[in-house]
Amino acid sequence: MDTIGYNGTQNLHEAKALKISFAASDAMIAQESYARLLDRYGTCEPEDADVIVALGGDGFMLHTLHSTTHLNVPVYGMNRGTVGFLMNTFGEENLLRRLGEAEEEVINPLAMTATTSDGNTVRALAINEVSLLRAGPQAAKLRISVDGRVRLPELVCDGALLCTPAGSTAYNYSAHGPILPIGSDVLALTAMAAFRPRRWRGALLPKKANVVFEVLDPIKRPVRADADSRSAHDVVRVEMQSEPNVIHRILFDPGHGLEERLIREQFV
Template identity: 75%
Template sequence: MASKIAFLASSAPVAQTARTALITRYGNYEPAEADVIVALGGDGFMLRTLHGTQDLPAPVYGMNRGTIGFLMNEYSESDLVDRLNAAEEEVINPLTMTAMDRDGVRHDALAINEVSLLRAGPQAAKLRISVDGRVRLAELVCDGALLATPAGSTAYNYSAHGPILPIGSDVLALTAIAAFRPRRWRGALLPKTAMVRFDVIEPEKRPVMADADSTSIDNIDWVEIRSEPSISHRLLFDPGHGLEERLISEQFA
């Protein structure tokens, strides 16, 4: 029973207005004290909320006050408690990224959607890709590459022509971004347990940046990425509108 609700909102005026109206109607608790956290905004705000509350026991229920809202439910003020009590839970695991920059500084970050490597100069990037310690692609000439979770497979991954992954699948999508050579290489499906490493070839001439859910690291030397099963994000969706249904529907849109 959702009796203690924490309302969080993006800085957008429409989200702030919604938060004020909902607090007036239902009250408000601190996230650490709440039974459920309601996030008001778009998908970007939902990702920030999930990152910021990952150590709290309360699940997160999003209501769309942004644009796309793939991770959000429809906004409605009047029947919130009933919707929260009827909501279905999806549990997802993030990716963990370890990146070493050219100054020898290590950077660690988590990504719910994807970790992407992108060229940071006028020339195409050159990347070496290894999976579980074995070189699988000695040289990929490209604008970049990314590793996506099932939850993130409809985001940047899909825009880069990567596959949409069923939410319950134990696989990750490795997708090239504007690959030049190998000319027709589009990527690979990898087991969720895989450790993926990107080494930047000619980093001085062809600088590369890494991005994990908008945490950006410049001048990358190498990046290692794997799924992090020790961290679980709990999302709530209205019945019949969960991530699995959305991922299927997206393929027939």
């Protein structure tokens, strides 16, 4: 069957034709909900689905998006975790109608290429952020370049990150970074516990920017890099940039999309 668009105009008759693939985290509440939804709506393989319904928290949503990137199938999350920023409210009733009326957000991840001290290369995609964190008792020392130009010769800190608008309310916000509107073509560069320069509060960069973190004194001050949940240890250089050729399609109930959530988060 043809792929069905999600723009708020889907009617219930069309929604009934949706082929749904359910996925759930290992949490007991998610597994119990999964069993009830399967009994009520049935399921199919992700490769055959028009929509994937993910049951869990934000971490499981990120896992689902990463694991289904190659399918180009939208993912509708229902919160069976804690915060659930990327999820919709859980409910067993009227699921077909909710899927039919859902609004779609399209986001691009960051591509990370990390070089380790032994010469290995680790590549990964990050929907939220790429972060560098000290891996020892001493603060990290980083040199930051943007588009081939050194912008910060030395940052002494617990770590630093580059985040997408979709990830700006996660680790970035906890580190006092800015919340970015979902439609903005910018990335946020944020330091964690910066010691020198003491007053540096990060930067906003164009979405197309190429950002490189170089680790200074990596033996004495080891650093690890994380792209969402994938880690690279003892890194000496990490390159990051938005990956426009990879898209993630996320569905939200009307009026509760990422743009609204990002705005609302700034007033709580």
